[in-house]
Amino acid sequence: MANEFDLIHRYFSPLAGPEGLGLEDDAACVTVEPECDLVVTKDMLVEGVHFFGNDPASSIAHKSLAANLSDLAAKGAKPNHYFLGLSLPGTIDDAWLQKFSDTLAKLQQKTGIRLAGGDTTRSLSGVVVSITAMGTVPHGKMVRRSGAQVDDLVFVTGTLGDAALGLKCLEGHIEPTDSLIERYRYPEARFALGITLAPHIHACADVSDGLLADLGHIAEASGLGADVTLADIPLSPVVRQLITQNPEYENSIYAGGDDYELVFTAAVSKRAKLEKVCADAGVPLAVVGRITENTGIRLIDQNGKLVHTERTGFQHFET
Template sequence: MAGEFDLIAKYFAPLAGPEGLGLTDDAACLSPQPGKSLIVTKDVIVGGVHFFDNDTPGSIAHKALAVNLSDLAAKGAIPKCYFLGLCLPRDIDEIWLSSFASGLKKMQEEYGITLAGGDTTSSPGPVMVSVTAMGDVPVGQMLRRNGAGAGDLVFVSGTLGDAALGLKCLLGELDPDDGLARRYHYPTPRTTLGPALVGLASASADISDGLLADLGHICETSRLGADIEEAKLPVSSRVRELVGENPDLAGLVYTGGDDYELVFTAPEEKRREIDAVAGKTGVRVTVVGRISDTAGIRLVDQNGELVQSARTGYQHFET
């Protein structure tokens, strides 16, 4: 295979935007727009942890960008550019790299983001992809986790549990299901909804580790709690069917990760405007509960009984 700089010139330089200077320098040059705050986020995905070793390079590229774009969406930021770090085993060939670069290009075209720089290195370990993504939001308008207020409604975008059940399918613990597996491999960052919530939402996070875990971050930083109704959690018809057949799967709806939906809060008087935003962006939003001044998250079933959950979501290093 060609050397590092030849590979960069062939596969990644064509993806660079003006900030990346054609990837001919060892740094980028960014000029934030007047009146905008630059929002920066970083995620690393690792083979055997976040994706399977036999996943297609295109799906790996998609997920690497999508999880970062989801973080930007949760902050209300419009994506602009990203930096890419690659650690690749020595036996990776150019067919893999070509497919990976094609996956990045497809995401760039869909979400209006360009490559600004990065680094590529060989490694004896699994494939590791590190992305640092940048976006902007009007100064002082970034959506944070700590802005929820007692009495605020809790909203969720899209549907929950599809990716977690998709992972079960891929692990052979459930019958194969292409639709659920696709939700795991190809998350959809809510990049139109997030920026449209600026000025409406009081707090926001993306659901990467599970609804209860990520809502928990909002509650902890806002020093409040939440009351959530299990019956109101939005699920797809397939998830509803599988949970109906096996109630033990129900917990994955609120603790399963990889949904990359948004959970956000807003005062009740903003609900009409939020519904209008949902209609305009084509993203379903559902009210699932309310923020409380009593600490902790209480998930109740349709009878008002507390649903006990041993886990709230995924955590690295947890034993």
């Protein structure tokens, strides 16, 4: 592997926008658009926690940047810049770095985000990727978790459970399925859709830890609760079949993370508009519940009975 400065020059300087100053300075210089607020988010992905050591470099790069793009999407922010912190063991070679940087370049081209700086260090264990991303929203228009209102409908984009079951494929619990592994390794952040939805919704989060956990963050921040109908959670055909055959994995659809879909709340009167926005974007949209005055999240089955849930989503320091 090249030394630190050759590594930066060869693989990451080509990704830098003008704000990054060619990655030749120890800082960046970012200009914020007039009448806009700067939205900043950060995600750190660690080998053995968020990805496997033998995962492709392209997957690690994609997932690391997509996680941040998804956070910006949930705020209705346009992605602008990001800072990359990369800690690498000595076993990483130039071919790995080339695939990693090529994947970042593809996501930059697709989303318009640009590298503005970062840092590289040696790791004594596995790969660690830390990204801080920045986006902009019109002043005062950022979508917060705390904006949900009583009787709002709860919406979810896409399908849920694919990534969680993709992880189970890689762990050897179920027969490998390419589409599920793909969803786990290469999540699609709804960065463009988030911007379009923002003017019409009250609160939003991305489904990174699990539907019930992330909707729970919205409910708690809003001082409210939510009822979610299990049968209304959108599933891909492969997930539906797997759950039918393996009912013990049902919690993957409401407590599994890594789907990076959007869960948001909006007034009933906005439903038709939101459905059109998503249809125009080619993204499925489902209503899965309603915001309530009573605090807490309740999962309800097809018979109207409460579903006992031992866990609602992923937590790093769960005991």
